[in-house]
Amino acid sequence: MPSLPWTELIAASMGALSVYWMTQQKPAAWPTGLVMVLMYIWIFYGARLYSEMLLQMVYVVMQGYGWWQWLRGGDQQQGRAVSSLGTAGIGQGLLIGLCISLALGLAMDRYTNANLPWLDAALTGFSLVAQYWMAKKRLQCWPLWVVLDVVYVGMFVTAGLYLTAVLYLFFTALAVYGWLEWRVTLKPNPNLGQGLST
Numbered sequence: 389m390p391s392l393p394w395t396e397l398i399a400a401s402m403g404a405l406s407v408y409w410m411t412q413q414k415p416a417a418w419p420t421g422l423v424m425v426l427m428y429i430w431i432f433y434g435a436r437l438y439s440e441m442l443l444q445m446v447y448v449v450m451q452g453y454g455w456w457q458w459l460r461g462g463d464q465q466q467g468r469a470v471s472s473l474g475t476a477g478i479g480q481g482l483l484i485g486l487c488i489s490l491a492l493g494l495a496m497d498r499y500t501n502a503n504l505p506w507l508d509a510a511l512t513g514f515s516l517v518a519q520y521w522m523a524k525k526r527l528q529c530w531p532l533w534v535v536l537d538v539v540y541v542g543m544f545v546t547a548g549l550y551l552t553a554v555l556y557l558f559f560t561a562l563a564v565y566g567w568l569e570w571r572v573t574l575k576p577n578p579n580l581g582q583g584l585s586t
Contacts, residue, residue: 393551399427400555407559410522411566413470413573418455425451435547438500439492439508443515450516454523461524468525470570478528481517489513507543511536527574530567537563 402424409417425447432441461468473481493509496502515536521529537560544553 395427396431396549396551399424399431400551402427403555404558404562407562407566411562411569413458413525413570415455415458415467418451418458421454422448422451431549431552435549436501436503437508437543437547438502439496439505439512442492443512446516447519450519450523454519457523458525470525470527470573472527472574473521477526481521481528482514485514485517487513488516503547504543507539511540511543525570527567527570530563530570533563534560534567 402420406417406421406424409420425444429441429444429448432438432444457468459467489510489512492512493506496505496509502508514532518529518532518536521532537556540556541553541560544550544556
């Protein structure tokens with residue numbers, strides 16, 4: 389059940405706008421992203437990319453969480469400032485991403501007719517980490533997105549989702565841009581050595 393081209397085009401356009409606004413630290417990025425992820429639930433179901441479909445469902449919640457963090461998060465509840473994770477926080481996040489990837493890949497490979505189950509699961513697991521870091525305005529979200537977006541381009545081409553592949557190519561460029569933009573406003577993190585929860 390392939391997605392309608394206009395559906396994919398609208399979803400891709402909303403995604404591009406959302407990520408651009410992320411680079412500019414505009415809270416409007418989150419409700420715009422919500423529209424995109426709701427549309428992509430349907431698109432990925434049609435492409436049998438079930439891990440991606442589940443990821444979009446989680447993203448529905450994450451859009452609200454990120455929006456709240458950017459508006460009311462932080463110690464003073466005045467919104468998040470850009471900060472950096474230490475080595476322990478980065479390692480913890482990547483380990484969680486790996487565990488999600490392995491568990492989801494095994495389930496999709498054994499129990500579904502998913503297209504590219506292991507690759508899809510790995511991208512899903514690490515995307516959750518990148519999205520969480522983005523909600524917390526961790527600088528490290530952007531280099532992780534660069535790596536993920538490059539791999540996503542190949543997966544979407546393989547799955548025949550060419551507009552989405554182009555979108556993720558654009559996302560790659562935006563991730564590099566966002567990385568550079570956020571570095572300018574980086575605030576020192578007093579909890580630098582701590583994990584994901586800070």
